[in-house]
Amino acid sequence: MSDAVSPVLFRAADRPGPAAVGPGMGEEALGLNTDAPSPHAVHKVGPNAVIQTRLALIDICGAGHARALFSEAGLIDWFDLPPDSMVSAEPVNRLNMTLFWQLESPVFEMLMADAGVRTGRYILENRIPRPVRRLLQKLPVWLAARALLKAIRAHAWTFAGNARVSIAPGHPAIIEIRSNPIAVPGCPWHRGVFEMLFSGILGKPVHVDHSTLFDGQSCDRFMVRWNV
Known part of the structure; x- marks a missing residue:
């Protein structure tokens, strides 16, 4: 498969301008990227970071408790009328914390993992064109x-704002997010997103491990990892 497949993997929706998206999806995207975002950039993430967390919270804790928790975070407006476009990462992080x-x-772990899985499922069903999904599902697993x-690297704004995101192929495949604007301990939401995306495309059970590194940031x- 040529690299021409990957640029159409995700449909654009509520997408920021090209400068916020970062480099294209050429071969250089497969190495560990060293370009840092502007320190003055405002982090914005996809609305599903709120929408799916709200739905999972209602299912797990009930609507009354869920609304009270949104109120505690100062985000009662988002509970009553969930966002439908890119949102600032700061209030998303405040809600998560x-x-x-x-x-x-x-x-908390169950809630955030569920919200991540819901987000991944939404992306699969609404952002990856069906013909592309079918094509990828027919490819060797390593190529898909x-x-x-x-x-994921090219559309990282949806789950990482303007943070620096690096990828490396292999088994395990590696995704790194430096200064993640919506990180929580263990990052269960991100793990859920990645597990659903990879399992949906590869057609195999997928497990995502997380670790936190420190090298100045x-x-x-x-x-x-997936079953081989």
């Missing part, structure tokens, strides 16, 4: 995984 502190650890990695590393 409110949930982290207010919920028991197992509930490589194309998906490149698409925080770095969330996700290691994606």
Whole structure:
């Protein structure tokens, strides 16, 4: 498969301008990228970081408790009318950390993982054209995984704002987010997103491990493994 497949992997929706998206999806995207975003850039992420968390929270905790938690985070307007376009990462992070502190650890982990899976499923069903999905599902697993990695890197704004995102193919495939603007301990939301995307495209059970590295700034590393 030529690299021409990966640029059309995701449909554009609520997408920022080219300068915010970063480099294209050429071969250079497969190495560890060293370009840092502007320190003055405002992080914006996709609305599903709110929409799917709200839905998962209602299912797990009930609508009343969910609304109270949004209110605690100062985001009652988002509960009553969820956003439908890119949103600032700061209030998303505030919501996530409110949930982290207010919920028991197992509930928080389950909630955020569920919200991540829902987000990944939304992307699969609404942002990856069906013909492209079918094509990728017919490819050797390593080739489909490589194309998906490149698409994730090119569309990283949806889950990482303007943070620096690096990818490396292989098994495990590696995704790194430096100074992740919506990171929470263990990053269960991001793990859920990646697990759903890779399992949906590869047609195999997928497991994503997470570790946090520090080399002057925080770095969330996700290691994606699938049954071979």
